[in-house]
Amino acid sequence: xxxxxxxxxxxxxxxxxxxxxxxxxxxxxxxxxxxxxxxxxxxxxxxxxxxxxxxxxxxxxxxxxxxxxxxxxxxxxxxxxxxxxxxxxxxxxxxxxxxxxxxxxxxxxxxxxxxxxxxxxxxxxxxxxxxxxxxxxxxxxxxxxxxxxxxxxxxxxxxxxxxxxxxxxxxxxxxxxxxxxxxxxxxxxxxxxxxxxxxxxxxxxxxxxxxxxxxxxxxxxxxxxxxxxxxxxxxxxxxxxxxxxxxxxxxxxxxxxxxxxxxxxxxxxxxxxxxxxxxx
DNA sequence: ACCCAGGAAATTC
DNA sequence: GAATTTCATGGG
Numbered sequence: 001x002x003x004x005x006x007x008x009x010x011x012x013x014x015x016x017x018x019x020x021x022x023x024x025x026x027x028x029x030x031x032x033x034x035x036x037x038x039x040x041x042x043x044x045x046x047x048x049x050x051x052x053x054x055x056x057x058x059x060x061x062x063x064x065x066x067x068x069x070x071x072x073x074x075x076x077x078x079x080x081x082x083x084x085x086x087x088x089x090x091x092x093x094x095x096x097x098x099x100x101x102x103x104x105x106x107x108x109x110x111x112x113x114x115x116x117x118x119x120x121x122x123x124x125x126x127x128x129x130x131x132x133x134x135x136x137x138x139x140x141x142x143x144x145x146x147x148x149x150x151x152x153x154x155x156x157x158x159x160x161x162x163x164x165x166x167x168x169x170x171x172x173x174x175x176x177x178x179x180x181x182x183x184x185x186x187x188x189x190x191x192x193x194x195x196x197x198x199x200x201x202x203x204x205x206x207x208x209x210x211x212x213x214x215x216x217x218x219x220x221x222x223x224x225x226x227x228x229x230x231x232x233x234x235x236x237x238x239x240x241x242x243x244x245x246x247x248x249x250x251x252x253x254x255x256x257x258x259x260x261x262x263x264x265x266x267x268x269x270x271x272x273x274x275x276x277x278x279x280x
Numbered sequence: 281a282c283c284c285a286g287g288a289a290a291t292t293c
Numbered sequence: 294g295a296a297t298t299t300c301a302t303g304g305g
Contacts (some may be wrong), residue, residue, distance in 0.1 A: 213288065
């Protein structure tokens, strides 16, 4: 994989096993917006960029080679061979093979841990469209304004000094006090996110669940999408239905060390085929 | 008006 | 302890 830089833009090639819509708009990140020309505009790690993919050529506007090496190579998880992983987990179950074949361009992003934590706190008993709106208002109200007018995700330090009432403009409802609690525990060090990257999985879950508003599912999403624990297997309402109907008798452990990637194939496949779950 | 949304806390049994 | 209700908000 080569990265070349030309006037404020980089080109990465060849890029395989990536589809921007499947990856950026599949409910793991809430900050990417598809433009009319098919490209995606978003902010991560305090950088506002526009990303497009033409065959195996990927272009990132407003980035240089250093950004690629420090941020985007990791963000898009380019060190993992998803073709090989897809092949491996397709052998586990024929329906999983079908789900993986349906959206082979899904990758698990390496998002900022604190952002993943907050966005999945917001996600509870909520829908993706409204989650995006709340996250956008959170950034506009409390994130650093970037040079192009976009906003970074706010820091735990900034949010730790707020009250739930300060978050009223987000219209996040009962989740506001959860966000403040998360910010305070992360900023004070009572919850150590970086430790959760490498420690025992159950221990990591327990660490995150010290936060009010974080249960098993939000903890698993934080671990998968923010700390790249790809063995994590978050089970939401869609996954509950999918497991009951498509994988009866199976559990997270049956999906192996790449369970989180399998989960995302299954989640996306299920959402795109709601008719599978009609009638009881 | 009713039901649901990438759940978890609070209350009740 | 396990099962049920409640929690804000918005869209279908």
